[in-house]
Amino acid sequence: MNIRVWLLGLILLLAPACTVDPVTRAHEATVHLVINGDSSCSGTIVGPSAVLTASHCLDWPYTVSIYGQPVRVLRAVLDGNDHTILLVDRRFASWAPIAEAPRPGSRVFMFGNPGKLTDQFRNGYVSGLAAVDGGLVTTYNMSIFFGDSGSGIFDASGALIGVVSTVYSMTNGAQLTFACSWPLAFTPEQLREVM
Known part of the structure; x- marks a missing residue:
């Protein structure tokens, strides 16, 4: 059997299993944040070391844990609209893409x-x-x-x-x-x- 034909068949067989649906992808990008040891908020991974959350969750000085694992915040980037991106000392394998807000009814x-x-x-x-x-x-x-x-x-x-x-x-x-x-x-x- 031709090796190319065999590899193509294998790829086609495995392709559906490798496809990640949007809900799973979003779930993998969502994190549970614990601020200062007792305050709970949520966040979204938006880059290789970046987590987006609501600014009002963070009361300086703050410590942050992701699913109970402490991370060091290297930098915070604010947009002035209650959003902060935390650059942390942890690498993430995947993150959520950012898009514009859809229309009402979406x-x-x-x-x-x-x-x-x-x-x-x-x-x-x-x-x-x-x-x-x-x-x-x-x-x-x-x-x-x-x-x-x-x-x-x-x-x-x-x-x-x-x-x-x-x-x-x-x-x-x-x-x-x-x-x-x-x-x-x-x-x-x-x-x-x-x-």
Whole structure:
């Protein structure tokens, strides 16, 4: 048998097993952060040594553990919209690509660490926009809780399109609550530094 034909057959046989679906890829890029030994937040790996989280999770001076393993923060890059990329002394094999926020009605999902739970999957849709503190946030019809701050929000392809930062809640006999993310505002230069 021709070796090329045999190798091609082997590649075609193994290719489906090597394909990683968007949910699995996003889950592999999601991390549980413990700040200062007791505060729980979530984060997303966005580069070989870079973890994106919500700035309000970090109260300087801070120590960070990823899934219980202490890491040293070498540098922090902020965008001014409640987002911080932590450059750490750890190398990651894969990370989430970053994309622009999809339109209202688009399917989205996330993994977060609410309360004492870890790696909790939720899905929903982009709801729209809302005015919060003088700016516009993207709203999502997904439930969130303390510890979900910093969770990546992913589009259907598994690309990161937002970060859980706050909630938008209305009460008038009934309650309506949305997960919210500020626009990612890192400059191209900042993103090149961490990628």
